[in-house]
Amino acid sequence: MRAAASVRAATTGLLLAHRLREQVPVWAPILEAARISTTCRHHPHRAATTTIFLSETEFGPRRGPRQGLFLFGPGALARHNGGFCAGVTLFAPLTEVRHLKSCIGQEVALRGWVRNARTSKTRFIELRDGSGFVQCVVGASEADAESYETAGKLTQESAISLTGIVQSHPKTGEPEILVKSLKLIAPSVDFPITPKDHGIEFLMDHRTLWLRSKRQWAIIRVRHTIVKAIRDFFDTDGFTLLDAPILTPSSCEGTSSLFETDYFHEGMAFLSQSGQLYQEPGVPAFGKVYCFGPTFRAEKSKTRRHLTEFWMVEPEMAFAGLEDVMQLGERMTKFILQRVLEGRQEELKILERDTAPLEIALKESFGRMSYTDSVAKLKELGSDINWGEDFGNDDETMLMNSMDRPLWVHRFPKSFKAFYMAFDPQSPELALGADLLAPEGYGEVIGGGERSSDIDYLLTQIEHHGLNLADYEWYLDVRRFGGVQHAGFGMGLERAVAWICRLPHVRETIPYPRMMGTLRP
């Protein structure tokens, strides 16, 4: 089927082409170029290849290739006619798998990689192009002989281009391609990750190739949506982005171990384990700020919830206390859940994620429990925890087993919280902090609270924690010059992704995980 572009569309293309003629080299980088065969009505024997630019940036996906709105680059047509020929016939416009649902009945061209090829009389190719997955059917009667031959010899992860008619799968109803022609762009020999099971060590060693798998594709796309949701949430909520440095002169919290590196005459620099202390000076400057970037912990912890390099979003706001932190964290979490549930259904389905718990977390108010109450409850449940001790992993799961939604645990003993935490004026042994525990065994996702505005208290805290006062002078300035109540939190991105995707381990939530024993690839 040859989809002839209407005269009007062709004329539009012609006009655009004239306008673009000089600009194409400049525009090219932002346009997507595809070489597509075209023929001219007046010179049918001069079938030629020209370059067509499909610009989604300019025209949006709704006016995609099937509408025939193209920008014509200077090509063969310009040569034989001294300009552009209006009688252009286009066929098989290049598209992406994600657009196929709106292309039923059209002829399209696709490029991508062979996920799996089942050879038989009718040949089936599972194609992925990064935007989605589609089955391509190569039948002896529909495809040309050479293409049919090629389709029978395809190996896993070969790169191919093809043209064909988009139709509905007779059984599933999903779009599939009835192939007319197929070309091998680049072969792939002995792709290591076969369709059968693999061990985690092998997969981690081949992380770059593992990213091509359906499961990893789904996870990384959910991660992307979560990152975008986080940014959109703060950007539209009046927060200003205040990037925190990654190279820092000293420990931010003085607790966990840091990665060190030589830093000229300064001696040592450390990779940041939190941007929070650098957010606080942003509070009097911008009112509400956040940072979102990688952080590093040299902890020798090997668990399903730890990475040595992970991403953290850390908002900080003026004239705010513990209650504001819990409300902000809850709103943000729900915003993220909404975005994922709206836009990533296909990915959640691939991950076999039961979305019911996410729907509950989105609709219901999060639980709240003070540390003191939760210790009492844990004792009831049989834990040997004592007041004043931090939760162990078992305590956390025990506490969450009866919860069907996230839970805020608040007002911890000061003793095991960071030096800068404000204390509760009603019971000074308590810190005004709150942690958000995710359900389904995922545990702490957010930690935050109110920061102390009391400079004298902070001075004693710094001394008490054995920190070098000189390193914190700028931090104390936040209190010296118009210090006000302020509060914020940090959310570990990978833990959020792991929970929302319901993954057994955070190592799959980041493209290139860094862990205690993992630095490559």
Added chain:
RNA sequence: UCCGGUGUAGCUCAGUUGGUUAGAGCGCUAGACUGUUAAUCUGGAUGUCGGAGGUUCGAGUCCUCUCACCGGAGCCA
């Protein structure tokens, strides 16, 4: 770092109280068959049994050391 476990074909694994020529499935390869979907069926090729040392007539199997990985704990987001 501590405790526990695993290491055998490219991958996932089986391999008996130590015994003679180390197996299966997948993948690969040749073919058959089929709107298939981790397709199926038939044939074929494929091994430093993690490494080093030791016990023994004989070690994939037992012992010692070592390396890698997995799971858990502590610490944390």
